[in-house]
Amino acid sequence: MDHRCDQYLGHRWGTTKNYAEVPVFLDSRASRLIQLADLVAFALFRRYEQGDGIFFDSIRDCFDNEGGVVHGLYERL
Numbered sequence: 012m013d014h015r016c017d018q019y020l021g022h023r024w025g026t027t028k029n030y031a032e033v034p035v036f037l038d039s040r041a042s043r044l045i046q047l048a049d050l051v052a053f054a055l056f057r058r059y060e061q062g063d064g065i066f067f068d069s070i071r072d073c074f075d076n077e078g079g080v081v082h083g084l085y086e087r088l
Contacts, residue, residue: 039045051070058067075082 037045039049050066054066054070057063057065074084
């Protein structure tokens with residue numbers, strides 16, 4: 012399936028709009044969503060680089076999944 016067409020054809024949640032064309036570098040104190048992204052990145056770093064899953068375990072079930080397949084997290088063990 013060609014996922015590049017999702018913007019125009021849609022998916023089970025509707026169509027995707029407003030793609031960011033450039034990366035945004037922002038101090039995490041300025042945005043709650045950036046703070047959330049920092050928290051997820053930190054939890055993943057601690058889990059996979061340091062072997063400490065204390066933060067990751069609290070967000071493990073928040074990744075999208077369907078039929079036992081997790082989307083948004085690629086684990087290469």
